[in-house]
Amino acid sequence: MEIPGIPAPLLTALSRSGVGPVALVGGGVRDLLLHRVHNDPWRGLPDLDLVVQGRASELVKELVDALAGQLGEGVVQRCQEHGAYGTVELELNLDGQQVLLDVATARCETYPVPAENPQVSFGSMADDLARRDFSINAMALDLVSGTLLDPHGGQADLELRQLRFLHHGSVRDDPTRLVRGARYAARLGLELDGASADQAAATLAQWPWPWRQGDPPAEAPSALGTRLRMELELLLEREPWLAALGALQRWGALALLDPELQADTQWPRRLRWAVRLGLPLLVALVAGARQPLALAERLQLPHRQHRLLAQWLELRRRLVEQQLEGSPALPEHWCALLEASGCSPEAVALALACGSGPRRPLLRWLLRWRQVKAELTAADLLAAGMRQGPELGQRLRELRAERLRLERI
Secondary structure (H helix, E strand, O other): OOOOOOOHHHHHHHHOOOOOOEEEEOHHHHHHHOOOOOEOOOOOOEEEEEEEOOOHHHHHHHHHHHHHHHHOOOOEEEEEEEOOOOEEEEEEEEOOEEEEEEEEEOEEEEOOOOOOOOEEEEOOHHHHHHOOOEHHHOOEEEOOOOOEEOOOOHHHHHHOOEEOEOOOOHHHHOOHHHHHHHHHHHHHOOEEOHHHHHHHHHHHHHOOOOOOOOOOHHHOOHHHHHHHHHHHHHHHHHOOHHHHHHHHHHOOHHHHOOHHHHHOOOHHHHHHHHHHHOOOHHHHHHOOOOOHHHHHHHOOOOHHHHHHHHHHHHHHHHHHHHHHHOOOOOHHHHHHHHOOOOOOHHHHHHHHHHOOOOHHHHHHHHHOHHHOOOOOOHHHHHHOOOOOOHHHHHHHHHHHHHHHOOOOO
C-alpha cells in the first residue's frame, strides 16, 4: 500500500505492527481524500495523527525499533509523551524527510460541564472517531487492511463541501469547534450544513454556560478562553483570515467573543491596517469589543498585548479630550500628546488601525515627526556652557519644537 505524504519506511513499519489496530485519523485522511498532503500549520511539515487500539507507548517503541532497523540510528529527532493516556509526539527524520507524528491511544470523552475540559477514558476506535468535531474529521484509514472507516458519513459530506457536527451537543461541549470550522471553511471552501448552523445559532442564543457576557472575566470557563485564543491565533496566522472571520460572523459565532464584535462591520478595515502596520491581528480584532481589556483577560492574551490595548484606550481618551478642547493641532502639540507617558508607537499604530482620531497627524507622527531631533544635542549645549539640569532638557525641547514648526500637517 502507498499513501501520499507517508514515507514508505514509516508505512511499512506501521503495517507490520503487532500493536493494533492502527489507523491514520483526522485531517490526514480528510486531506488524502482531497488529494492534499496534511501539513502542520506552523512548520509546514507532514503532520500525521495515528490512533491505536492499545497502548500508544508500546506502538511507539515497536515503531522506533523497526525504523532504526531499516534506516539506522538518528531516525527519532524528538520524542515526548503527554498526559495520563500516553499520547506520544514524535519528530522523525526518514532519509532526510522530516515528519511529525502524533500517536494516541483510542479514547472516549464526555463533557460533564459545557465548555470545560472533557473527562477522558480508554475506548475503541469507534469511540475515538465519535469524539471528533466534524464528520469530515471523523474518518480513519486502517493501515493494515487499507480500509476506510467512515461511520459518520464524512466522505459524503466532503463531496458536498459541507461541515456537519457529529452530534447535537457538539457546540455546547466545545464552542471552539466553530472556530476550527471557520478555518476549514476558509482553507477548503466548505460551509456549515443547515442542521449544524441551526445548532450553532440555538446554542449561542441559549448560552448554556453559567458565565454570561458582562460577568467578571476571571469567572469565565478558563479552558474555553485558552482554547479560543489558540484557535484564533491559528486562524489569524495560518489561514485566509478574511474568509474565516467572515464565516464566523455569518454563523453568529463572533458572539462567543463579544456581542459587539458580532455586529461589528469595521473589523476587515482594522485588520488590514494592522497587517500594514505590523500589529498583532488578534489585538486589532479584540479592539472592536465593548470592553477590550475584559475580553483580553478572558482570552488570556499575553501581557504585552494586554498592555498595548490599555495604552490605546488611554490614547483614545486623550484624543477625545483634545478634540473637545479644540486645542491647536500643530506638529509640536501632536508630539507632546503622542509622546506623553503611557503611550507608545504601537498604541499610535493601533489608533490608526481603529480610526481613533484624525489619521493624517497620527500617520505623520508615526512615520516622521517622532524621528525629528533638535539641531543641537545635549553634548553640544554642555560644550557651549550650559549646565546639567532641567534647563538643559527644556532647551532641547525648545530647539526640537523649532524644527517641528517647519513641518506640515
